[in-house]
Amino acid sequence: MKGLVFVELLAMAEGAFGEDVVDGVIDRSDLPSGGAYTNVGNYPCEELMTLVRGFSQHSGIAGPELQRLFGHWMMNSFVRHYPDFFVGRNGSLDMLAAIEDEIHVEVRKLYPDADLPHFDVQRPDQDTMQMTYRSPRPLADFCHGLIEGCVTHFGETAVIDRTDRSTHDNTEADFNIRIGPAA
Numbered sequence: 001m002k003g004l005v006f007v008e009l010l011a012m013a014e015g016a017f018g019e020d021v022v023d024g025v026i027d028r029s030d031l032p033s034g035g036a037y038t039n040v041g042n043y044p045c046e047e048l049m050t051l052v053r054g055f056s057q058h059s060g061i062a063g064p065e066l067q068r069l070f071g072h073w074m075m076n077s078f079v080r081h082y083p084d085f086f087v088g089r090n091g092s093l094d095m096l097a098a099i100e101d102e103i104h105v106e107v108r109k110l111y112p113d114a115d116l117p118h119f120d121v122q123r124p125d126q127d128t129m130q131m132t133y134r135s136p137r138p139l140a141d142f143c144h145g146l147i148e149g150c151v152t153h154f155g156e157t158a159v160i161d162r163t164d165r166s167t168h169d170n171t172e173a174d175f176n177i178r179i180g181p182a183a
């Protein structure tokens with residue numbers, strides 16, 4: 001995983017729990033990287049999971065919920081750091097439809113060693129999308145948060161139903177997203 005993901009997780013945790021907690025969780029986690037991440041470096045996803053577990057234990061917020069909150073945070077970070085990806089999109093479903101064939105394709109050009117998931121998308125009508133997420137990494141909750149963050153970014157509301165079909169070495173989830181009245 002790119003270091004920028006770790007840098008953002010630590011930034012979120014620092015804002016929520018404070019610097020001392022972040023330092024303590026890093027110290028106790030015994031991470032191969034030592035917890036010193038650079039945006040362009042590459043680190044094992046297990047370190048991310050270890051950090052999420054550490055913050056979960058500290059806060060009492062369950063791991064999946066923390067991943068989801070992190071997805072919201074990360075979407076805001078994408079909006080800040082990569083605003084061009086959001087320009088000209090007519091709404092969250094247009095944005096989500098563009099991840100696999102446009103956005104993550106550009107991400108791969110910026111970061112050839114990025115670990116990206118795979119999406120299959122169907123749009124039966126203008127306000128409905130079925131999206132299947134597949135990844136060797138256990139990040140369906142993070143993805144859920146990114147999708148929610150994306151809907152919020154476009155000032156929309158949505159009902160998001162999710163069906164998990166993960167096995168121990170492959171994460172798979174179907175998201176059914178129905179856009180509702182404007183927020």
Ligand code: HEM
Pocket residue numbers: 001002003005078082085095096099103104107111113114115116117135136137139140142143146147150
């Ligand atoms: C709503 C839109 C998006 C969704 C749902 C989404 C989904 C995801 C997910 C779930 C991951 C984690 C990797 C995995 O699960 O295997 C990921 C990684 C990533 N995405 Fe996206 N993404 C979105 C938009 C963007 C945008 C706008 C950018 C802009 C730069 C971006 C850049 C990245 C990067 C850099 C990574 C990390 C790659 C790595 O760790 O090596 N994504 N994305």
